[in-house]
Every structure is written in structure tokens, then in C-alpha cells.
Amino acid sequence: MIRLENLSYAYPGTAENGQLRNISLEIQDGACILLTGVSGCGKTTLTRVLNGLCPQFYGGCLQGGYTLDGRNALEIPVHELGALVGSVFQDPRSQFFATNTTDELVLGMENIPTPREEMKRRVDEITALMDLDKLLNRKIFPLSSGEKQRLAVASVCAMRPRTLVLDEPSANLDSEAVQHLSSLLFRLRERGNTIILSEHRFYYVREFFDRMVWMKDGEIAGVFTREEALSLPPKRLVEMGLRGFETPKLVVQGTVPDKGDDSLKAEEITCCRGGKQILDAVSLHAKRGSILAIAGSNGAGKSTLCRAVTGLYRVNGTVELDGELLRRRQRIRRSFFVQQDADYQLYAASAEEEFYIGHAATDERRAQTQRALEAVGLWEYRGRHPISLSGGQKQRLLLALASVSGRGVLVFDEPTSGLDGRNMRMTAELLKALACEGSCVILITHDMELIHHAAESVLYLANGQRTYHKRISTVDAAE
Secondary structure, three states: OEEEEEEEEEOOOOOOOOOEEEEEEEEOOOOEEEEEOOOOOOHHHHHHHHOOHHHHOOOOEEEEEEEEOOEEHHHOOHHHHHHHEEEEOOOHHHHOOOOEHHHHHHHHHHHOOOOHHHHHHHHHHHHHHHOOHHHOOOEOOOOOHHHHHHHHHHHHHOOOOOEEEEEOOOOOOOHHHHHHHHHHHHHHHHOOOEEEEEOOOOHHHOOOOOEEEEEEOOEEEEEEEHHHHHOOOHHHHHHOOOOOOOOOEEEEEEEOOOOOOOOEEEEEEEEEEOOEEEEEEEEEEEOOOOEEEEEEOOOOOHHHHHHHHOOOOOOEEEEEEOOEEOOHHHHHHOEEEEOOOHHHHOOOOOOHHHHHOOOOOOHHHHHHHHHHHHHOOOHHHOOOOHHHOOHHHHHHHHHHHHHOOOOOEEEEEOOOOOOOHHHHHHHHHHHHHHHHOOOEEEEEOOOHHHHHHHOOEEEEEEOOEEEEEEEEEEEOOOO
């Protein structure tokens, strides 16, 4: 189905060696290929070459050969190639054109075009397969990131392209949605679709992927059959910067009492937005020096609760920090909220200049900036425009900014959604260091590996209400 021969690519204005170098790969019709590697290794760029965005949209220099089903893909117009190779982007917002979920779901089919009765049949099929009933006929922008990601996957799959390229499709999904995604991909593979899955979390396809392609520094560093990949010892996966094929099992035990010497106390938080009640009298308690994980299904109210606690939303309820009752503006000044969509919080012309917004570029600030960027492995990218960084690199940049903010409450919304194993573990260590320095650290996450490495307790939300707040212990996947 796909043949790449000595393919190299460089974005406009970048170094001659480029983002991809000498890529040669053959992908059989109906195969499921797992494309992986540390953040910034070139996975996303390769997916953009496969769907024609590089160079037809992004420009730049592309050399080598790319054959799709016997045709020279480099000569196929991007609009035609898009119907042959369906794409789910790392940021689902970037591929939405409608404002209503159902309109977005059928938009691609309308453009092919597809007969109306067939469109209705496909909508019913994909809705049942991905459990999308609650997402139909809703406004897109108020949806959670996980809900947007499910919609993006569904809208592309409904077009039924023979080849699917998915870039981090599980990054923002809860465990139930990941299982629906796994079932969908399995059915598509059984139906004969060719699937290229660019992922850091691949436990959900461990039973049916065919080969794992490991990229490093813009090149293919290794190709493994499924049996070879599953046989890689944990130590070797860590050396490669990857996550494991199993996730840790979390055991919740011992309810965390609401009364105690908690530094942060949020009581009876109730929030309504867009005529809908999002939170119903939810209370949250956390201590300085500890890490609290907030979990729950997509749309349960996790981000809304933390936006309320940090003053970003007007809500009913009270918030105290170190015994002081805080008004909304006070909460904003004393907390730092790292959003899930990194682009909303990056404004400067370079990664380094982000640290000087609102601060004088003194020698002390420069030294602090260097330490923070080195801690997240981004010092060599200090001159890069933040928007040119990969999704994982943007998240690490915001993590570094939070580390020098000096705020008492630090909230991270899915801080590892685009991170490989190496940077996930590094992020966990940095979060623990921030807690040890006296900050109250709160994580909104579906990442069981991050909870395993960093959190001490978990608060679980369902339908805008608190289900429990308990201490956690972990059981290694090997056990």
C-alpha cells in the first residue's frame, strides 16, 4: 500500500539535514503499523508527508519517493490524497470546520460526496461503535479535549479511507474511550484498512498491531515485528525512551479525610456554563508538598473544577489557601494553571523569551530560565518559536514556566498527553520536586503511568460530582 524510498524532508527555513532523513519503509495493505519514538523524533512530520500536507501545505523541501497503492503520491493533489489517506491530527481543533458535532461528523462524507442514506447509515454505525450518542448535536467548542478527540477520530473513520494515519489519537481519552478506540481500530484492520498509528501509549493495540517502527532523530532506528516488540525487556524500552506495553494497576485504599491540615480547601464548588450544570457541590482538599491526581471520564468536570479553584471561572463555593479565604482575583495571582491546549499559553517569539514576559531579563532570571529549560530537556531549543515545537515539547515548556512561577498552587491539565516514556518519567520527577519545594500540585490526568510515578491520592469525578478521594498504591504491570 505504501512505499517510501530514501525520503527526506525539511520545513522551510530549517537546517539542511531537515526533520526526516533517508526514510525507507514498506507498509503492506491491511497492516497496522505502530510509529513511535521520543517527542520531536519526526513522527508527526512523517504523518504529514503521508497525507500530503508536507510539502503541499507546509512547503519545504521533500526528496525521495512516496508510492501509494501503486501511484506516485507526490503527484496526487492534496485534496484527492486526503480522501485516500484519512488523518487524525494531534490537535483535533485544527481539523474542525463546523461548530456542531453532527455537522462535523458528516462534513467529510458530504465533500466526497456520499449519498445521504449511506451517510446516515455510517453515522449510526460509528456512533454505536464509539458510543457517541451523548456527543451528537452539541456545540463543539465547549467539549472537553477528550470528547473533541473522539469526534475527530469518528469523523475521519466515517469517510472510510483505505489508509488511516492517526497522530496520538489516545492522548486525551479516558480508559473507556480508549477501549472504544481499540475496538474501532481492530475492526478497521479486520476490514482491510491500512493503519499508521503514531503513538506513545500503545498498550491498547498490543493484541493486533503488525510492526513497530521506532524513530530517532528523524530516521528509522529500528523495525520490530509484533512478537519482537512485545519481547523487548522493560530496561530496553526505557533506554529507547518508550513506555511499556502494560499499564500499572492502581489500587485505591483509605479515604482521605476532608478535615485536617490541608493547605488548599475548596468547598461546595458548583458551576453552570452554557445553561448546563457542570459541577454539583464538589469539594477538594490538598496539601503543600503532595500531589493530588484528579481522574474521571471525559466531560466529568475535572478541568472545570480546577479552573474554578484557580479563579479562571466564576463559581459558587469557597476556596482557602493556608487558612486564608481567597477571592477570585487572589486565586488567579496565587496559582498557575497549565492548560491542556498549550498554544493558548505561549505568546513569545522564542521558548526562552516566554520566561521574560512580565519579568526583566536580569542575569538571575536568565540563569533561572536556563536551569528550568535544561530540567525539561529544552535548552537547545531555546531560540525556537514555541509554535514550531512538537506537542510534547510545548507541554514540557509550560511545565518549565510553571516551575519558576513561584505560585503556591500548580495545576497541570493532562501534562503527559503528548509525552513519550522518557519525558513522562522526567515530568513525574519534576512534579515531585515542585511538591517538595512546597507547592500544592494537582494533576488532571488519564495517564495511569503518571499517577503510578507521581501521585499520592486520587479524586475521582463522575457527572460533575465527587465519587471518592482516596490514597493510592500501585502494582507494577509485571506483577
